[in-house]
Amino acid sequence: MYSLIENEVTKMIAKKRLMFVLAILVILISVFAYGQNRTLARTKAQLTQRMGITATTDWHKLAEQQLIDMKGRLDSPYMDAKSQSSLTVKMQQLQYDLDNNINPLDQSAAKFTATFMEQSIFLFLPLLIVILAADMVSGESSSGTIKLLLVRNIPRWKILLSKYLALIILEVVVIFCAFLLSALISGFFFGFGGWMAPVATGFRVLAGKLDASGVFNVPEWQFSLMVYSLAFFVAVVVGSISFMISVLVKSTAASIGIILATLIAGNFISFFLSDWTLTHYLFMVNLRLTDYLSGAVQPVDGMNMLFSVTVLIVWALVSTIVSFVYFTKKDILV
């Protein structure tokens, strides 16, 4: 079994898939960090210009001013209910930061690392995983090499299991590299510190509203760890689903197309979340697990961390079972 997994990893590296994924990560993290840096500098400059306060030293006043701004916007009659609720959440967080002496404008490598994954978890990270998973089986079907793989004195389920385990190993590598790369690259922009700074977590959705009563602070490193663990979980789930598609479909292009279309459709469908209960059970709308941690969630009744995790586990399990049953039974006609 060990040598089978080794075979799969060797192929993945030789195909330069892993290198490709890591290169995308480096480029995107650099762009993201640079952009973040620019926005931050401009916000600070604007604020200083407008109100005569230095953002870095006197952020309390700034935060208070922002709160007043937001309150003003909230009173505007042109605001719809949805933006109102999300603005309320932001205000509550800002108020919390203010009360607990957390500078919301401070950027650090630690904060960036967590934010990067929070922003990636629902589309970018799945996309990277799809690049790895989508052709694990379909690639062998379209090149015809699957024939030579399945006529060895090894049962089919073992071949598939070795591929699945190799995929999990690669997922670990990708998540780990994403963490290292974002901490490293953003460090050049914002300094390498910030790992001990407190982050608020423990938000809950109660009756369609964000409830901050149970909120507590954890150090940034612990928060990042939580975020990246959730990211790994999401990677395994998306990996399992892509893996199934890869087993069911013969061509790699079709396999990547199907899973990407599904992921992107998920972003549209999340608009209907509050009105259409069935959509809660789609895996694509449950990927933003980290939002439950940071309180950035769009409050929807019945959707919480436990619900989303359960839905994702069911999806992953069903996909894996379908993959194995189908793969061990199907006629190889390529």
Added chain:
Amino acid sequence: MQQTPVLQLKNIKKTIKGKEIIKHIDLTLYPSQIFGFLGPNGAGKTTTIRMIVGLIRPTEGSVTICGHSVSRDFVKAMSNVGCIIESPDMYKYLTGMENLLQYAAMNKTIGRQRVHDVVEMVGLQHRINDKISTYSLGMRQRLGIAQALLSRPKLLILDEPTNGLDPAGITEFRNLIRRLAYEEGMTVFVSSHLLLEIEEICDTVSIIKQGTVIKTGAVQELLHEDKIEWQLNDPQKAIALLDEHWNIKAVQLKKNTVSARLGEPSLAEINELLIKEGLELTYCSSKQNTLEDLFLGLTEGDQIV
């Protein structure tokens, strides 16, 4: 001597999407035998091979390799098989050696020395560390054979093995196959639509047509029926005479050539009559039937179904 068959197909049937691809196949192969599986395109050669190696399941019937059922005891059955199916598909992004090592890693009995040995057997030692994407079809074919030989199988299945090989390669390949069969006792199953190929190396041959084996026999026996060619001045009259006297169906081959398969009557008897009837006989020769004639005769006028 009763040996255990290396390969046994019993009443194999396969229906794919409502179409009966294989209607009925029975085959038994013994050790140290080179077996030719001959048929036109679409006859079901590759489908049969896929069923032998377990890539697809027969709708009916059973496949047994060295006494192990492929469907019930896949691992044991496949321990005895090496094969190429259709085209020699390899990982293009790996080198030849890396490809072989992938397969070697899947079977504990294959050591590094064995990998080097098979590379030498197929004559690829100079290019083995190049990427497959730079290989020609013939080289990939050689690598395919190398891969099939790795585990020292008792049954070697080769689907269209000489595709893309140059003449020197074909000769080498034939010698290799003979050596494997007669020195190492391997049973070799060669499927091909190239008649010459089968005729040249196989002991036994089965001809398959539209999913059914229509003829099986030793190559020598199948080719035994002799054919006679006459060169004479009036072919039409000769054909009529042959039909009239011995009920022999002759055909005109060229302007002055008539050919027929003889049954009971001796050639001398026929020639005597032809001359007596006033025909000018210039030349008469006995031609051995080629597998091609047999094949074309059996599969004539068939459409691919």
